[in-house]
Amino acid sequence: MKPVTALAKYLEAYDDQLRTDAETPSAIRVDLLGPLRLVTFAGGRGFITYRDLGDLDGRRIAALVGRVLDHFRADPEITRVEWKSRGHDRAPGLHEALLAHGFLPDEPESIMIGALESLCTDVPMPAGVSLRRISSDADVRAMGAMAQEAFGDPAETRLAEALISRLARNDGMELWVAETDGRMVGAGRLEPVPNTDFAGIWGGATLAAYRGRGIYRALTAARARSALAAGKTLVHSDSTEYSRPILERSGLFKVSTTTPYNWSR
Template sequence: MTHLAAYDRELRTDAEVTHALSVAAHGPLRLAVFPGGRGFVSYADLDGFDPRGIETLVDVALAHFVNLSGIDSIEWKTRGHDRAPGLGPALESRGFVPEEVESVMIGEAALLAQPVDLPSDVELRRARTDAEVFAMEEMQGRVFGDPRWRVRVETTLQRIREDDSVELWTAVAGGRVVSAGRLEPVAGTSFAGLWGGATLTEWRGRGIYRALTAQRARSALALGKSYLQSDCTEFSRPILERAGLVKVSTTTPYVWTRSPD
């Protein structure tokens, strides 16, 4: 089985909505509600649907979420390798806005779990305490230019309290977090996700992020996972490629936002 075939078979539909508050099915679609008033549309493929049939699916999904109280936004996550004629125009004509195209990256955990030399003053640590999570989120907020990073602290803490298989890894120098990333094993699959990777500008180019990736690969293997997967921007793609992941497709989120009353 190719990496892309494994991705389609294991990481779409049910795996994407595991942590949803509720899920409804309509034909190939899974219509999920996540905390924060987020609707999300997942499916394995849309093979067999012509443009008119796809328009009908979009209309059904949109009506489903619009009629639910508390839903402020809907994400329809498209994939570049899907056969879905007319999907983009159907979404845009109904108010969905395409966000940045991301690369779907996959690597074999056993190949990624290689020793990587770190600068002598850098140590890899798993973040577990409130203070460690706060420091990690603060650093990532600065790297991503996200002024709302404090909001994520409690969300992240709640997530690791509920699911102890989620691992937060940091690189620390002089008591300061200089790089970080999450490992999220996907239950019932051979995959674990790599998410939230960030490194302070002045610490880039020293192999720190590759070392964090290798550490997460070792953890994934210990958890019985064979593959690592990540969606990344064009900026991050070369970094993940140097760490050993390969691009197998693209994904473009289309987002609908409810207009204020």
């Protein structure tokens, strides 16, 4: 498949298969507002996504942003909200409307898509490193603490508790870690997407002192093999500039960008 053709086909599959309920399998509630899906997750997190914004103009988009914020403000459990934008969408005035309502943009990430098989080829295991899938509460909490250290985030337990809750629901999510000398040094999450060709790889984190050794790529390959065994054929991921080159070398394509806009109560 030629690169241009592959990009178009992968982006079409992304929009058609993933920008639906399939995007948020762990939601505890979903409300519809025009073209938007307003999602509530465990742990006090709100999330906005959509297939597209149709022919809405800037005035109507700004009004939607205000109604979205009213919706989440009305739930006292919600402490933070993410609006997930995509670079290939037609969305006049969205950036300005989000800023006006107190949303702040994070760094854009690359939407990466490709064949799962490409992630499993020629991936050596780094010396002294072992990989395993985890499920115990203690391991999940340790993984969460390690990931926060890797990303430089403040220590808190909400993410770990949300992951523990999801594992109890057995919704298909898998958690994988890399260890060396008895210490967790890397981690990642696998999200097989029901009723699609896709599995998502998320949350890739490696402690700074252990980067550049192939740990991230080995964790990615382990998750890809697990997804292939479950019958999936395509992989998607929102990647930072750290992980994007690794995935490109493994045969994935950058089909667009996504920028999260975040609001905190």
